[in-house]
Amino acid sequence: MSLKNLLLVLVLLLVLVSSPIGFCQETRGLWFTRFDYANAYHIIETIQKAHQANFNMILMQIRGQGDAFYESGYEPWSDRLGGRYPGFDPLQLAIEEAHTLGIELHAYVNVVPMWSGAKLPSSPDHIYNAHPEWVMVDDAGVPMDPATTRYAYACGNIAHPDFRRHLLNVFMEIVEKYDIDGLHLDYIRYPGTEYSYDEISLTRFTAETGVARPADNLAKWNDWRRNQVTSLVKEIHEGIRQRKPGIKLSAAVWANYYSGYSSVLQDSRRWLQEQIVDFNVPMAYTLDSNDFRNWIFTHCRNKYERHIYAGIGSNNLSPAAVIDQVEIARENGADGIVLFSAESLDSEMSWALFQDPFSEYLSVANMPWLDIPIIAHTPLRDTDDTDFPYNVIARISTHAPVKPENATLFWQILGDSSFNPVPMLLHGDSIAAGQIPPVEHGTVAYYLEIMNDAGFIATHPQWAPTRLSTFTVGPDTVPPAITFSGKMNYLIPQSEYTFSILIRDNMALAPNSVWVNYRTSQGESDSSQIQLAEGELFAGRINARATFDDSIFLRITAADKANNRAQCESIITVGAEGFESDPAEIWALQEGWAFESGAAHSGKLGAGYHLVKNPLPGTSQSMTLAQALDFSSLAAASLKFWSSFALEQDYGFGYIEASRDSGQTWESLDSALTGFSDWDEYSFSLTSFCGAGNDAVFLRFRFCLANDPGQEQIEWRIDDLRIVPEAPTFASGSKSVVLPQKLMLFQNFPNPFNATTLLRYHIPAGHTSAVEILVYNVIGQQIIAFRDDAALPGLRQIEWDRQNAIGKNVSAGVYFYSLVSGDFRQTLKMVLLP
Numbered sequence: 149m150s151l152k153n154l155l156l157v158l159v160l161l162l163v164l165v166s167s168p169i170g171f172c173q174e175t176r177g178l179w180f181t182r183f184d185y186a187n188a189y190h191i192i193e194t195i196q197k198a199h200q201a202n203f204n205m206i207l208m209q210i211r212g213q214g215d216a217f218y219e220s221g222y223e224p225w226s227d228r229l230g231g232r233y234p235g236f237d238p239l240q241l242a243i244e245e246a247h248t249l250g251i252e253l254h255a256y257v258n259v260v261p262m263w264s265g266a267k268l269p270s271s272p273d274h275i276y277n278a279h280p281e282w283v284m285v286d287d288a289g290v291p292m293d294p295a296t297t298r299y300a301y302a303c304g305n306i307a308h309p310d311f312r313r314h315l316l317n318v319f320m321e322i323v324e325k326y327d328i329d330g331l332h333l334d335y336i337r338y339p340g341t342e343y344s345y346d347e348i349s350l351t352r353f354t355a356e357t358g359v360a361r362p363a364d365n366l367a368k369w370n371d372w373r374r375n376q377v378t379s380l381v382k383e384i385h386e387g388i389r390q391r392k393p394g395i396k397l398s399a400a401v402w403a404n405y406y407s408g409y410s411s412v413l414q415d416s417r418r419w420l421q422e423q424i425v426d427f428n429v430p431m432a433y434t435l436d437s438n439d440f441r442n443w444i445f446t447h448c449r450n451k452y453e454r455h456i457y458a459g460i461g462s463n464n465l466s467p468a469a470v471i472d473q474v475e476i477a478r479e480n481g482a483d484g485i486v487l488f489s490a491e492s493l494d495s496e497m498s499w500a501l502f503q504d505p506f507s508e509y510l511s512v513a514n515m516p517w518l519d520i521p522i523i524a525h526t527p528l529r530d531t532d533d534t535d536f537p538y539n540v541i542a543r544i545s546t547h548a549p550v551k552p553e554n555a556t557l558f559w560q561i562l563g564d565s566s567f568n569p570v571p572m573l574l575h576g577d578s579i580a581a582g583q584i585p586p587v588e589h590g591t592v593a594y595y596l597e598i599m600n601d602a603g604f605i606a607t608h609p610q611w612a613p614t615r616l617s618t619f620t621v622g623p624d625t626v627p628p629a630i631t632f633s634g635k636m637n638y639l640i641p642q643s644e645y646t647f648s649i650l651i652r653d654n655m656a657l658a659p660n661s662v663w664v665n666y667r668t669s670q671g672e673s674d675s676s677q678i679q680l681a682e683g684e685l686f687a688g689r690i691n692a693r694a695t696f697d698d699s700i701f702l703r704i705t706a707a708d709k710a711n712n713r714a715q716c717e718s719i720i721t722v723g724a725e726g727f728e729s730d731p732a733e734i735w736a737l738q739e740g741w742a743f744e745s746g747a748a749h750s751g752k753l754g755a756g757y758h759l760v761k762n763p764l765p766g767t768s769q770s771m772t773l774a775q776a777l778d779f780s781s782l783a784a785a786s787l788k789f790w791s792s793f794a795l796e797q798d799y800g801f802g803y804i805e806a807s808r809d810s811g812q813t814w815e816s817l818d819s820a821l822t823g824f825s826d827w828d829e830y831s832f833s834l835t836s837f838c839g840a841g842n843d844a845v846f847l848r849f850r851f852c853l854a855n856d857p858g859q860e861q862i863e864w865r866i867d868d869l870r871i872v873p874e875a876p877t878f879a880s881g882s883k884s885v886v887l888p889q890k891l892m893l894f895q896n897f898p899n900p901f902n903a904t905t906l907l908r909y910h911i912p913a914g915h916t917s918a919v920e921i922l923v924y925n926v927i928g929q930q931i932i933a934f935r936d937d938a939a940l941p942g943l944r945q946i947e948w949d950r951q952n953a954i955g956k957n958v959s960a961g962v963y964f965y966s967l968v969s970g971d972f973r974q975t976l977k978m979v980l981l982p
Contacts, residue, residue: 173510173511173512173513173514174478174483174484174485174510174512174513175204175205175427175455175457175483175484175485175486175512175513176202176203176204176205176484176485176506176510176512177203177204177205177206177207177254177429177457177484177485177486177487178194178198178203178205178206178207178486178487178489178490178493179207179209179256179400179459179486179487179488179489179490180194180206180207180208180209180242180256180489180490181209181256181489181490181491182209182210182212182217182226182228183491183752184489184490184491184752185238185752186228186751186752187234188236188238188241188631189631189632189633189650190752191208191238191241191242191245192241192245192650193633194206194490194493195242195245195246195249195251196245196249196683197490197493197498198251198490198493199249199250199251200498200502201493201497201498201501201502201506202501202502202506202507202508202509202510203251203506204250204251204252204509204510204511204512205251205252205253205254205329205484205486205512206242206246206251206252206253206254207254207256207330207332207486208238208239208242208253208254208255208256209256209257209258209334210238210239210255210256210257210322211223211255211256211257211258211318212226212228212258212261213258213261213262213263213264213276213301214261214262214263214269214274214275214276214304215227215228215269215274217229217238217239218237218238218239218240218255218322218326219233219237219240219325220318220321221321222314222317222318222321223273223274223275223318224269224270224271224273224274227269227270231270231271239255239322239326239328240326243326243327243328247327247524247608247609247610248525248526248527249524249526250522250524250543250545252329252330252512252522253328253329254328254329254330254331254332254396254398255322255326255328255330255331255332256332256334257318257319257322257331257332257333257334258301258334258335259315259333259334259335259336259380260284260301260303260304260306260335260336260337260338260339261300261301261302261303261304261335262275262276262282262283262294262301262302262303262304263276263294263301263302264294264300264301264302265294265295266294266295266895266976268294275304275311275314276294276302279310279311279314281308282304282305282308282310282311282314283302283303283304283305284302284303284304284305284338284339284343284344284346285305285343285344285345285346286342286343286344286345287342287343287345288345288960288981289345290961290962290979291346291962292339292343293962293977293979295895295976295977296900296979297339299339299340301335301339303335303338303339303343305344305346305348305349306338306344306373306376306377306380307344307346307348307349307352307373307376308346308348308349309348312380312383315380315384316383316384316387319331319384319387320387320388320391323387323388323391323392323395324391324392327609327610327611327615328395329395329396329610330395330396330397330398330426331384331388331395331396331397331398332398332399332400332429333381333384333397333398333399333400334399334400336377336380336381336399336400336414337377337402337408337412337413337414338373338377338412338413338414339412340411340412341370341410341411341412341413344373345362349373350362353369353372356372357372370410370413373413374409374413374414374415377413377414377415378415378418378419378422378424381397381399381419381424381425382422382424384397385397385424385425392611393518394518394520394604394606396426396427396515396518397424397425397426398425398426398427398428398429399416399419399425399428399429400429400431400459401414401416401428401429401430401431401447402414402416402430402431403430403431403432403433403434403439403443403459404443404446405417405430405443405446405447405450406446416428416430416447417447417450417452420450420451420452420454421450421452423452423453423454423517425454426454426455426515426517426518427454427455427456427457427483427484427515428447428454428455428456428457429456429457429458429459429486430443430444430447430456430458430459431459431461431488432444432458432459432460432461432473433459433460433461433464433488434461435464435465435469437472437473437476440458440460440473440476441476441480444456444458444476444477444480444482445480445481448480448481448482449481451481453517455483455484455513455515456481456482456483457482457483457484457485457486458473458474458476458477458482458484458485458486459485459486459488460473460474460477460485460486460487460488461488462487462488462489462492462493462497463488463489463491463492465492467496467497467500467501468500470487470492470497470500470501471500471501471504471505473485474501474505475505483513484512484513511545512545514546514547516547519546519547519548519600519602519604520546520604520605520606521544521545521546521550521598521599521600521604521605521606522544522545522546522606523542523543523544523596523598523606523607523608524542524543524544524545524608525540525541525542525543525596525608525617527617527618527619528540528592528617528619529619529654529655529656530619530620530621530624530626530654530655531619531620531621531655532621532622532623532624532655532710533586533621534586534587534588534589534621534622535586536586537583537584537585537586538583538584538586538592538619539581539582539583540557540572540581540582540583540584540594540596541579541580541581542572542579542580542581542596542608543578543579544577544578544579544580544598545578546577546598546600546604546606547600547602548600548601548602548604549577549600549601550574550577550580550598550599550600550601551601552571552572552573552574553571554598554599554600555571555572555574555580555582555596555597555598556569556570556571556572556582556596556597556598557569557570557571557572557582557583557584557594557595557596558570558594558595558596558597558612558613559584559592559593559594560592560593560594561587561590561591561592561593562590562591562592562593562616562618567594567613570582570583570584572596580596580598582596586621587621588621589621589622590620590621590622591618591619591620591621592618592619592620592621593616593617593618594616594617594618595607595608595609595612595613595615595616595617596608596612597612620654623710624654624655624708624709624710624712625710625712626653626654626655626708626712627653627707627708627712627713627714628651628652628653628657628706628707628708628712628714629651629652629653629714630649630650630651630704630706630714630715630716631649631650631651631716632647632648632649632702632704632716632718633647633648633649633650633685635647635728635729635730636718636719636720636721636728636729637720637721637724637725637726637728637729638720638721638722638723638724639723639724639725639734639773639777639869639871640734640775640776640777641694641695641696641698641722641723641778642722643691644689644690644691645689645690645691645692645694645700645720646687646688646689647688647689647702647718647720648681648685648686648687648688649662649678649685649686649688649704649716650684650685650686651684651686651706652684653706653708654708655708655709655710656708656709657706657707657708657709658707658708658709658711660677661705661706661707661708662677662678662679662680662686662704662705662706663675663676663677663678663704663705663706664676664677664678664688664690664702664703664704665702665703665705666690666692666700666701666702666703667700667701668692668693668694668698668699668700668701669698669699669700669701670693670694670698672692672693674690674691674692676688676689676690678704688704690702694720694722695722695723695781695873696722696723696782696785696871696872696873697722697723697870697871697872697873698721698722698723699719699720699721699722700719700720700721700722701717701719702717702718702719702720703715703716703717704716704717704718721870723870723871723872724868724869724870724871725868725869725870726750726751726753726867726868726869727743727751727753727754727755727867728751728752728753731743731753731755733774734773734774734775735755735771735772735773735774736771736772736773736774737771738769738770738771738772739769740757740758740759740769740851741755741756741757741769741770741771742755742756742758743755743756744756749790749792749827749865749867749868750790750867750868751867751868753867754865754866754867754868755771755849755865755866755867756863756864756865756866757769757771757802757849757851757863757864757865758862758863759800759851759853759862759863764853765853765854766852766853766854767851767852767853768850768851768852768853769850769851770848770849770850770851771848771849771850771866772811772846772847772848773846773847773848776810776843776844776845776846777844777845777846777847777871778842778843778844778845779834779837779838779839779842779843779845780838780839780840780841780842780843782838782839782873783835783838783839783873783874784833784834784835784838784873784874785833785834785835785837785838785871785872785873785874786831786832786833786834786835786871786872786874787804787817787831787832787833787834787847787869787870787871787872788829788830788831788832788869788870788871788872789829789830789866789867789868789869789870790827790828790829790830790866790867790868791821791825791827791828791829791830791864791865791866791867792825792826792827792828792864792865793821793823793824793825793863793864793865794824794862794863794864794895794897795821795822795823795824795851795862795864796822796862796897799853799854799862800822800851800852800853800854800862801820801821801822801851801852801853801854802820802821802822802849802850802851802852802864803816803820803821803849803850803851803852804816804817804818804821804832804847804848804849804850805817805847805848805849805850806834806837806845806846806847806848807845807846807847807848808837808841808842808844808845810844810846811846811848814848814850815836817832817833817834818832818833820852821864823894823908824894824895824897824908825892825894825910826892826894827865828890828892834871835874849864849866851864890910890912891909891910891911891912891915891919891967891969891972891974892909892910892967892974893908893909893965893966893967893974893975893976894908894909894910894976895908895976895978896908896948896965896976896978900978900979900980900981901950901978901979901980901981902960902980902981903949903950904947904948904949904950905947905948905978906945906946906947906948907921907923907934907945907946907947907948907965908944908945909921909944909945909967910942910944911936911940911941911942911944912941913941914941915941915969917969917970918935918936918937918969919935919936919967919968919969920933920934920935920936920966920967920968920969921933921934921936921946921965921966921967921968922934922965922966922968923948923963923964923965924963924964924965924966925958925961925963925964926961926962926963926964931952931953931958931963932948932951932952932953933953934946934948948965950980958980959980960980960981961979961980962977962978962979962980963977963978963979963980964976964977964978965978
């Protein structure tokens with residue numbers, strides 16, 4: 149036996165020892181939402197965490213509301229990514245990372261949502277801007293409004309032929325263009341039985357059923373709409389089978405099947421019965437184990453030889469509760485579980501899962517009707533070795549056995565006219581190994597092909613030889629790639645600052661070559677070596693004397709074994725809190741407060757307050773800094789932060805308070821926030837808490853409810869908080885919060901309304917021009933005008949009683965109102981109910 153073959157056997161043994169083998173199967177999926185990633189590192193980090201916890205499937209959201217997190221020819225890049233190409237393709241990156249680790253990657257898409265929120269999509273080509281006629285209509289004839297609907301989104305009409313055609317184009321493009329393992333459908337339902345009473349749906353319903361009006365036969369009307377949902381699923385299924393029959397189709401479905409059938413017109417059981425989906429995932433998000441058990445049992449007893457994976461709401465459960473629901477799902481016949489969402493997969497959750505229910509690696513649950521082998525292989529790196537063969541080792545997961553003659557490695561020097569076939573050695577049914585002979589120089593392209601006894605063929609990469617794995621043989625000329633990650637903002641000055649970086653090299657890094665050089669804005673500088681933490685992640689730490697509003701400039705340098713060098717720069721900001729990394733370590737939250745992606749002004753996370761249900765007058769809930777701030781060396785300072793809020797005037801108030809005595813007594817920094825505001829920056833003085841003796845100051849944001857407002861839409865969002873030292877000032881007099889320094893029109897309140905509504909706006913200090921509020925109907929006719937000649941600064945409002953300029957009530961419908969002053973104009977929409 150040659151030395152190289154002996155090394156191959158040793159490598160095989162190592163792989164076998166470290167890789168559990170067997171045909172025990174359980175799908176372990178993770179919903180990875182678009183709110184859980186903002187850059188390439190988030191994607192890589194999440195997939196690696198899932199791999200370490202023995203997950204075998206990622207459902208990655210790439211379409212949220214008519215927008216794309218991938219290269220689409222039909223829909224614009226998401227505004228969450230800046231509305232443009234972010235420098236990488238999130239879906240392609242996730243596919244490559246997941247497949248390298250042997251994890252299935254499913255493209256998770258929201259089907260009917262078109263848009264949510266008052267701020268409209270930035271792209272004129274977005275479907276909500278370009279095709280408002282696709283929006284669902286309620287039984288009063290009012291189209292869904294993304295700014296006001298009680299449903300999460302304004303939704304597209306499933307029965308509209310043009311909208312359906314658009315969806316099929318979008319989904320089939322993903323299937324054809326990307327090497328996904330599955331397409332996962334969410335929001336594949338009606339928002340409620342009161343939708344969609346649009347003209348096209350009503351006309352089609354009458355033509356196809358002979359019933360003149362829905363009210364004449366509600367049962368037929370409901371069945372007709374259920375059929376619209378099911379027929380769309382069927383069209384997607386047929387499109388996939390025609391293009392790439394190995395791709396799995398799945399859906400996130402209503403937890404209580406019967407409720408989903410009646411309330412959102414979703415007959416998910418029928419999809420299994422007609423075998424137009426491969427698996428359903430009931431979204432059984434509950435703290436109640438009995439409800440969870442009943443829901444999963446109901447779905448599992450009606451699988452029709454397809455799969456049910458139990459959807460677990462891990463975001464709101466402790467690790468122990470998640471483990472309990474995993475066991476309940478297993479006991480009731482589920483073929484796997486899916487956790488919602490990746491946000492919950494912190495170190496505590498990962499360790500708990502790895503210790504107990506996921507302690508052993510298992511492959512995804514086999515689908516006999518779709519038994520295409522799964523190949524897990526880590527592509528070979530570039531090499532300067534020209535003397536020995538190159539080992540190619542893969543793990544195979546398949547229900548049907550694989551014969552030795554049906555496992556082949558194909559390779560070529562890139563650009564050759566043909567591939568060289570190499571039979572692979574099989575160890576049992578799970579490991580295949582082959583060798584590419586040594587080459588002198590050039591780029592080697594290769595792929596694997598496996599066929600099982602059921603006749604299904606798989607390749608790695610998927611869809612080879614259209615796509616190939618490659619590595620280069622020859623001198624290394626490619627420098628390492630460096631990416632910063634981890635915490636880069638510190639609200640409280642530290643004696644030590646830590647951070648992490650991801651360093652990847654095409655061959656291998658030089659030992660002890662990773663260093664950090666830093667300097668503070670005060671001129672302090674030093675350097676130190678950075679140690680490898682795990683995999684390709686390095687953990688850095690520096691000791692720097694920095695204070696509030698200081699910046700620490702970092703430069704990371706690294707070299708590979710060929711002495712190719714790279715560097716990357718970043719900044720640690722002291723006295724700043726973006727809520728992006730471990731905010732729970734320094735903030736204590738009472739009921740109603742949470743760290744959430746929807747609350748973010750920038751980055752991924754922000755802090756948000758939402759009014760609790762059935763509030764009592766006098767309700768008071770706080771987000772309190774759990775660590776003390778030392779202001780003893782400062783002469784003056786300000787607390788600055790970005791905020792948006794809907795705090796009903798005279799009912800909801802937001803206080804910003806400070807304490808010198810560990811929270812025994814609190815002082816308000818200024819007058820309370822109240823009213824309505826879009827995102828803007830606010831500033832409060834901290835000067836009275838600066839100077840000698842103020843070495844343990846605590847801060848808090850406190851919501852207070854003065855009276856019951858009769859509605860539950862009160863909310864307050866905070867992000868990008870900073871503490872800024874200032875030169876002392878000697879101005880006396882009352883303090884006041886810094887309001888937005890611009891004209892601004894706010895959403896009317898209440899909205900929708902049926903009697904009166906308040907039209908609210910803000911006038912900045914120094915503005916002298918007259919201000920007008922103009923109200924228009926949907927065809928652009930002016931209904932009434934209000935003029936504010938005084939234009940006094942501050943939050944102002946006008947009450948409109950639905951009357952036009954001649955004192956007559958206007959009819960129900962959609963209206964627009966504009967704030968006009970000089971060249972400035974801002975317009976919003978409101979809904980008048982019957």
